[in-house]
Amino acid sequence: MQFLVDTNIWLELLLDQQRAQEVRRLLAERDGSDFAITEFSFYSIGIILTQLHKDEVFSRFIADVLYRAGARLVPAWTRLKWRTCSACEGGLDWTLMMRTSTQPLKSTALLC
Numbered sequence: 001m002q003f004l005v006d007t008n009i010w011l012e013l014l015l016d017q018q019r020a021q022e023v024r025r026l027l028a029e030r031d032g033s034d035f036a037i038t039e040f041s042f043y044s045i046g047i048i049l050t051q052l053h054k055d056e057v058f059s060r061f062i063a064d065v066l067y068r069a070g071a072r073l074v075p076a077w078t079r080l081k082w083r084t085c086s087a088c089e090g091g092l093d094w095t096l097m098m099r100t101s102t103q104p105l106k107s108t109a110l111l112c
Helices: 007-014 020-029 039-051 055-068
Strands: 003-005 035-038 072-074 082-088 091-098 106-111
Touching (some): 007 020, 007 039, 007 055, 035 039, 039 055, 039 072
Parallel strands (some): 003 035, 035 072
Antiparallel strands (some): 082 091, 091 106
16 A cells, blocks of 8 residues: 655654654655655655755655655646545544545545
8 A cells, every 4th residue: 555645744754853753663664665745745845945955855855765765756637545644733644535537635534
């Protein structure tokens, strides 16, 4: 099963924020190819890290996540069913994201 990981989860790790260790555990528990990131999240992370003068962190992110680990970069137009992960107060919030060709993106929380 593949997991679409939210921008905030990647940033939690990349900026070594309060819950970075939780994210490290999540990534260590699964194969890198089990994870995916949308083009939008990828570009957003690049912009944020560049504005923070962390260009080297972004370069390592690209090398580690996309090339070494094999996470999938999902084009913006893709219409697939994904499990996503985002930060919330109670822990990592797993959300099932569903999209069909005629419906907007819907979100259903699974646990928090």
